[in-house]
Amino acid sequence: MxxxxxxxxxxxxxxxxxxxxxxxxxxxxxxxxxxxxxxxxxxxxxxxxxxxxxxxxxxxxxxxxxKKRYYKSKSDAYKKRAREWVALNPEKRKAIAKQSASRRREDYLPRRKALSRVRRIADLEKAREAGRMHAARRRSRLRESGIDIEFEQWRAIADFSDTCLYCGKLADKIVIDHFFPVSRGGPTEPGNLVPACQPCNSRKSDKHPDDWLRSIGHCAIRSDGSLTIREFLSATRKAFCPEKPPLVEAMFPAVKIVEV
Structure with missing residues (x-):
């Protein structure tokens, strides 16, 4: 050399x-x-x-x-360094994001509204489902309870079945419910999201899973052979977040679904 x-x-x-x-x-x-x-x-x-x-x-x-060529050649190193800085400076990152949003609001909001109108015209139901997901992500972000969900995963959970996983009845409309409520620290992630009918979702509200399951008399084993809540949460967790531990067992050990 x-x-x-x-x-x-x-x-x-x-x-x-x-x-x-x-x-x-x-x-x-x-x-x-x-x-x-x-x-x-x-x-x-x-x-x-x-x-x-x-x-x-x-x-x-x-x-x-x-500048673009240089960044592209070292993009992995830049991204890694940025993630490390964000982890060490969460408050500074929030302040920077807030300042950036304030500067761009005048230009960003009109474009966002126009794009939203186009999407709603193209597929109204998909636009509504995306709106519900973004609202759930925002609640989790404000509560800092954890977010790890893409729209395709959210849609797959919503389209899993026409049957409510809580009451077992056919539903005219399936909505996504946080098994462990966001207000109690539940994250918006696969493994904590359950397809439910609107009445069950409204009645459950922010109840603790133990109290809710006890009130509806839910059993961990169903006579018709359909998936139980625990089986569904475990299956979606393994399918969409295989590298992460099961949420109910790992994060919420107090939740008990008694088998009969």
Whole structure:
């Protein structure tokens, strides 16, 4: 392997991996190694962070295509770093999101309303179901109870059967119910979502699962051989979130569905 001695630290390093490429330099590589260049950049940022940010923003504005290529080549690293920062700074992330939403509201809302009208005209029932899912996601986000659901998964649960999983009766309209209510910390995720008729959904409200099942006299084993609530929750959890533990057993051990 071809190597070079860094003109700054005096350490001999391999060209490939040890030095940045630079066409203007002899041999096509910089004379200072990557470590020295990184340390110099960090020192300059600590000394005058605003000047560094302004310089980077100017370069990005002058070279949009180069910026896209650079981001694409390192997108996985950028996304990983962003997720780590969000995990360490949840409050700052909320503040940034709020500021961004405020800046874009004037342009965003008219486009969103227009798109919503087009979707409702194209498929009214699908648009309504999507609205119900987004409302559930918003409640979970405000409660910070957990969200992990896509529309295709939500629709699959809603279309599972025309029969209410609580009362076992055919329903004119099936709605999605949170088995463990969002108000009590239940997440909007497969494994906590049950297809139910509107009357059962309304009567259940935010009752604890134990109290609700006791009030309707639910049994864990059904004589007609249909899926029980526990079986349905377990099946949807395994199908859509196989890497996650069952919600009822793992997160809500107090919920008891007595077998008879």
């Amino acid at each position: 071809i190597s070079r001695i860094c003109t700054k630290c005096g350490v001999e390093k391999e060209l490939e991996g040890g030095f940045y490429k630079r066409k203007s330099q002899r041999g096509g590589f910089a004379t200072e190694c990557k470590d020295c260049r990184i340390n110099a950049a960090k020192a300059a940022y600590r000394k005058n962070p605003q000047a560094t940010k302004d310089r980077v923003r100017k370069w990005q504005a002058d070279n949009p295509e180069a």
